Amino acid sequence: MPFTRFIEGPAGVGKTTRAIQHVRDLLDAGARGDEMLVLVPQRALGWPYARAFTDPAWPSGTSIDVVTLGGLARRSLETFWPLVAERAGFAQPGLDPLFLTVETAQYFMARLVLDAQRTGVFDSISISPFAIMRQTLDNLSKAAVSQLPLDEVADRLIAAWGDRHSSRPPVYRACLDVARQFREHCLHYSLLDFSLQIEVFTRTLLSEPLYVRYLRSHYRHLVADNLDEEFSAVGDFIRWLLPGLESALLLYDTDGGVRRFLGAAPAEMRTLAELADEREEWREPVVAPPEMVSFAEALSSAIVPQAAAPAALAAVSLDQVLTVHSARFFPQMVDWAVAGIAGLVQAGVPPREIVIVAPFMSDSLRFALTTRLDEHGIATVSHRPSRALREEPQARVMLTWMALAHPHWGIAPPVQDVADALSRSIAGLDPVRAWLLAQIVYRPGQPELGSFDRIQSATQQRITYVAGKRYERLRAWLDAYRQTDSGDIPPDHFFSRLFGEVLSQPDFGFHSDAEAGRIIAELVASARKFRQTLYPDGAVDGWDDVLRDYFTLVQQGLLAALYLTSWRDEQQDAVFLAPAYTFLMRNRWVDYQFWLDVGSSTWWERLEQPLTHPYVLARECPPGQVWTDQMEVAARDDALRRLLLGLLRRCRRHVYAAIAELGEQGYEQRGPLLRILQQLRQASLGTQP
Amino acid sequence: MAIEMMLPEGFTFSQANLQDYIDCPRRFQLRYVQGQQWPAMVTEPQSEYETFKRRGAQFHRLVERHQLGLPAAEIAPGPDDLLLSAWWDAYLGFEKLHMLPGARFPELHLSAELFGARAMAVLDLVVVEPGARVTIFDWKTHWHVLRRDWLASRMQTVLYLYLAVAAGPGMWGDWLEPEMISMIYWFPAEPDSPVTFTCSRQQHQEHGARLERLLQEIRGRAAERVWPLTAEVRRCEHCQFRSRCGRGTVAGAFDEFEGGEDLWDAVGGVLDFEDVGEVGF
Numbered sequence: 001m002p003f004t005r006f007i008e009g010p011a012g013v014g015k016t017t018r019a020i021q022h023v024r025d026l027l028d029a030g031a032r033g034d035e036m037l038v039l040v041p042q043r044a045l046g047w048p049y050a051r052a053f054t055d056p057a058w059p060s061g062t063s064i065d066v067v068t069l070g071g072l073a074r075r076s077l078e079t080f081w082p083l084v085a086e087r088a089g090f091a092q093p094g095l096d097p098l099f100l101t102v103e104t105a106q107y108f109m110a111r112l113v114l115d116a117q118r119t120g121v122f123d124s125i126s127i128s129p130f131a132i133m134r135q136t137l138d139n140l141s142k143a144a145v146s147q148l149p150l151d152e153v154a155d156r157l158i159a160a161w162g163d164r165h166s167s168r169p170p171v172y173r174a175c176l177d178v179a180r181q182f183r184e185h186c187l188h189y190s191l192l193d194f195s196l197q198i199e200v201f202t203r204t205l206l207s208e209p210l211y212v213r214y215l216r217s218h219y220r221h222l223v224a225d226n227l228d229e230e231f232s233a234v235g236d237f238i239r240w241l242l243p244g245l246e247s248a249l250l251l252y253d254t255d256g257g258v259r260r261f262l263g264a265a266p267a268e269m270r271t272l273a274e275l276a277d278e279r280e281e282w283r284e285p286v287v288a289p290p291e292m293v294s295f296a297e298a299l300s301s302a303i304v305p306q307a308a309a310p311a312a313l314a315a316v317s318l319d320q321v322l323t324v325h326s327a328r329f330f331p332q333m334v335d336w337a338v339a340g341i342a343g344l345v346q347a348g349v350p351p352r353e354i355v356i357v358a359p360f361m362s363d364s365l366r367f368a369l370t371t372r373l374d375e376h377g378i379a380t381v382s383h384r385p386s387r388a389l390r391e392e393p394q395a396r397v398m399l400t401w402m403a404l405a406h407p408h409w410g411i412a413p414p415v416q417d418v419a420d421a422l423s424r425s426i427a428g429l430d431p432v433r434a435w436l437l438a439q440i441v442y443r444p445g446q447p448e449l450g451s452f453d454r455i456q457s458a459t460q461q462r463i464t465y466v467a468g469k470r471y472e473r474l475r476a477w478l479d480a481y482r483q484t485d486s487g488d489i490p491p492d493h494f495f496s497r498l499f500g501e502v503l504s505q506p507d508f509g510f511h512s513d514a515e516a517g518r519i520i521a522e523l524v525a526s527a528r529k530f531r532q533t534l535y536p537d538g539a540v541d542g543w544d545d546v547l548r549d550y551f552t553l554v555q556q557g558l559l560a561a562l563y564l565t566s567w568r569d570e571q572q573d574a575v576f577l578a579p580a581y582t583f584l585m586r587n588r589w590v591d592y593q594f595w596l597d598v599g600s601s602t603w604w605e606r607l608e609q610p611l612t613h614p615y616v617l618a619r620e621c622p623p624g625q626v627w628t629d630q631m632e633v634a635a636r637d638d639a640l641r642r643l644l645l646g647l648l649r650r651c652r653r654h655v656y657a658a659i660a661e662l663g664e665q666g667y668e669q670r671g672p673l674l675r676i677l678q679q680l681r682q683a684s685l686g687t688q689p
Numbered sequence: 690m691a692i693e694m695m696l697p698e699g700f701t702f703s704q705a706n707l708q709d710y711i712d713c714p715r716r717f718q719l720r721y722v723q724g725q726q727w728p729a730m731v732t733e734p735q736s737e738y739e740t741f742k743r744r745g746a747q748f749h750r751l752v753e754r755h756q757l758g759l760p761a762a763e764i765a766p767g768p769d770d771l772l773l774s775a776w777w778d779a780y781l782g783f784e785k786l787h788m789l790p791g792a793r794f795p796e797l798h799l800s801a802e803l804f805g806a807r808a809m810a811v812l813d814l815v816v817v818e819p820g821a822r823v824t825i826f827d828w829k830t831h832w833h834v835l836r837r838d839w840l841a842s843r844m845q846t847v848l849y850l851y852l853a854v855a856a857g858p859g860m861w862g863d864w865l866e867p868e869m870i871s872m873i874y875w876f877p878a879e880p881d882s883p884v885t886f887t888c889s890r891q892q893h894q895e896h897g898a899r900l901e902r903l904l905q906e907i908r909g910r911a912a913e914r915v916w917p918l919t920a921e922v923r924r925c926e927h928c929q930f931r932s933r934c935g936r937g938t939v940a941g942a943f944d945e946f947e948g949g950e951d952l953w954d955a956v957g958g959v960l961d962f963e964d965v966g967e968v969g970f
Contacts, residue, residue, distance in 0.1 A: 060801035500729025521726035
């Protein structure tokens with residue numbers, strides 16, 4: 001057995017820093033970079049390692065693998081596919097694997113879900129096709145990461161429901177039927193979604209002698225960080241890998257495990273400590289000040305008294321680390337937060353030292369914060385997972401031109417959309433003139449846009465001849481496409497050509513618009529993945545049906561933007577806006593945190609997921625467990641406690657908590673977090689001299 | 690502002706981004722310093738370019754599998770792609786490689802300090818015979834043999850040989866001298882016409898001096914608002930930023946595209962996390 005060390009401690013005590021030093025020590029002692037495996041639960045949690053390893057001062061040599069289990073599985077399956085394809089049940093083992101992302105998995109799932117929905121089987125619950133797809137994929141993933149058979153997923157969900165309303169069990173079964181159909185489809189065409197990657201890797205590849213020899217001779221040292229956020233399957237993999245290693249460093253974040261809703265199994269992962277030769281418990285924070293630590297502990301014991309020793313706030317005035325502000329209305333709360341941030345920045349605080357978190361970050365809240373901070377000249381950076389592509393104005397422009405380039409589809413965009421597309425596409429054409437132009441040249445139902453030359457001279461002057469000339473160039477491109485290329489090129493090529501040949505040319509709206517470039521690059525990438533996933537060998541008679549299918553899926557809001565935050569986003573000197581859980585998974589430390597909508601009960605509530613259940617699908621939950629209301633309350637309390645501890649332990653100076661008495665929807669708010677904060681303030685006041 | 694402050698944290702120099710700078714400083718600025726994405730066509734017909742890339746990737750994968758010990762009979766490509774099958778047969782007949790003694794490292798990632806920055810190289814195959822030699826192989830899946838003088842001038846040749854010397858001793862032992870390193874570009878379409886580059890102490894110093902000048906030049910541009918556009922306007926035909934620079938409308942023809950393969954890793958420039966899967970919801 002290798003020498004194994006298990007270090008446990010809360011966030012901010014220096015565990016990752018220690019691990020990086022450990023890797024450095026190994027290199028200095030003669031180990032090679034490619035002999036080390038750094039395992040992290042999520043890519044953002046690997047950034048500190050990647051940053052260190054790309055520092056110019058880092059020793060030269062081979063690169064060090066910093067991966068998730070999913071990443072390792074994918075990479076290994078790609079290379080060793082011929083060893084496992086047939087054994088794992090793939091119908092065409094000669095077909096190379098195609099790895100599906102959550103988005104590309106939806107291309108296949110969409111058809112199955114829409115077919116199932118048409119039978120009425122999901123009618124008893126109010127849920128969108130998009131949510132059915134996501135939660136069906138979620139069930140597959142949870143089965144894989146907890147290493148449960150798919151049948152057991154249905155059994156557990158039904159058992160958890162107990163004797164409550166009887167319409168739910170058939171819905172669970174329908175969801176699992178869709179999952180099985182999807183799995184069959186994947187096995188037939190060598191498609192691997194996340195769940196199948198994990199299953200084939202753990203059940204088949206890890207028992208293949210050639211691969212086992214390769215892996216065991218390749219990796220001699222393991223660092224596994226943030227084990228508290230890992231899945232049961234990762235624990236199994238570490239137990240399997242350990243005997244062949246020379247050393248292992250296992251790091252566990254006390255009170256972490258905030259990814260339980262994704263299948264993390266913190267309690268089970270903690271049992272890895274039993275394998276360690278040395279166990280260390282680190283308590284001394286190197287990031288958060290003592291006042292913040294006391295506040296965190298007091299908050300923790302106020303939520304779940306048995307989770308931590310009751311902490312007295314006597315030693316510290318809460319005001320040193322917490323400011324609570326109550327506003328009557330939501331916009332006033334936003335104003336207060338913006339004013340506070342502006343004041344801090346004015347006082348010299350770098351914007352990147354400030355984060356704004358809320359349980360959910362709606363588009364309207366994000367827009368309000370971004371525009372208001374922009375008025376103060378303060379940059380913001382925001383993470384927008386799962387935002388539908390059609391929500392992006394620049395993507396809508398491309399879709400409008402796509403519809404008009406294919407008039408035989410019979411899809412007539414509203415005049416407003418055409419006016420908006422004209423205004424955004426043609427430099428110098430303001431919305432009023434664009435509206436005028438659209439009303440004249442566009443007649444829904446007519447196959448082509450009208451010519452600027454046929455407009456009355458007085459109106460031409462109002463629109464301006466310069467804009468008219470540009471409009472004609474755009475119209476000529478669409479005409480030429482219709483006549484020569486219509487239906488002959490795939491959707492991503494259509495977008496690329498329209499962008500490159502017209503809309504990003506001088507005199508057009510996207511010419512120097514980096515944001516448009518980014519969003520349309522996402523659109524192109526999404527369309528390319530759609531095409532390459534559904535038609536990997538390009539064997540189609542024509543692309544027209546593919547173009548139309550893609551258009552329809554985006555219009556239905558079924559395709560999400562691929563938006564990937566990068567280091568570039570993270571390092572910007574900008575205020576970070578994110579849902580609270582997203583911020584925690586960045587594992588960033590900041591000086592100031594603004595918690596918005598503290599009165600909202602959504603801080604305490606679980607994501608509404610009627611077709612799945614993170615707790616009963618965890619391996620540690622006994623099969624047949626009925627999920628009671630008491631369990632739900634305890635789970636929510638525990639999740640809130642972990643979330644708040646995670647936030648506070650990543651804050652160096654001060655938390656500003658903002659309350660809107662009437663929430664975004666206009667309802668009065670008295671959520672659990674608000675009550676707890678009030679309780680602590682009372683206690684703090686009571687202990688002050 | 691120093692260039693390190695302008696490039697994304699974790700930025701690593703590679704043969705692709707250094708070549709980008711040499712081809713057009715403005716392209717380097719837009720792509721890496723400003724991180725702009727510009728989804729215009731690079732070449733037409735795009736479908737041919739994609740087939741070229743896909744086949745190249747498949748060939749690299751086949752060789753990697755074989756070098757890792759998977760039996761040739763189990764990994765041979767199907768009969769539907771005659772060209773790939775021909776390349777595979779040529780590879781199996783590449784005796785110089787198969788007879789070469791030593792440990793084999795397919796798809797090896799090297800990373801080293803480069804004059805105050807970080808640089809990396811992805812080597813298709815390295816064969817190491819301890820105490821004797823290190824041979825780097827690079828598969829060039831172009832449709833024709835690339836000229837020796839063109840290859841010699843490419844950053845790939847310069848950087849890979851330089852990094853092998855810089856990082857090699859730490860990996861394979863102190864015995865490694867520049868003279869023991871060679872790099873072979875091998876063309877499956879022209880298997881009898883490999884292009885070999887050897888190294889020497891003097892050449893290593895020259896490579897180093899060239900790379901140092903290049904990095905100094907890049908650093909010197911940090912304060913410039915718009916970096917110089919290439920004087921060879923012909924290059925813009927195969928550049929995605931041509932519309933951004935007002936240098937053309939339509940992408941250039943694929944059969945006039947010299948650098949095709951280099952574009953594989955041209956975008957990004959930071960440590961690649963593409964393969965780090967996530968459960969997304």
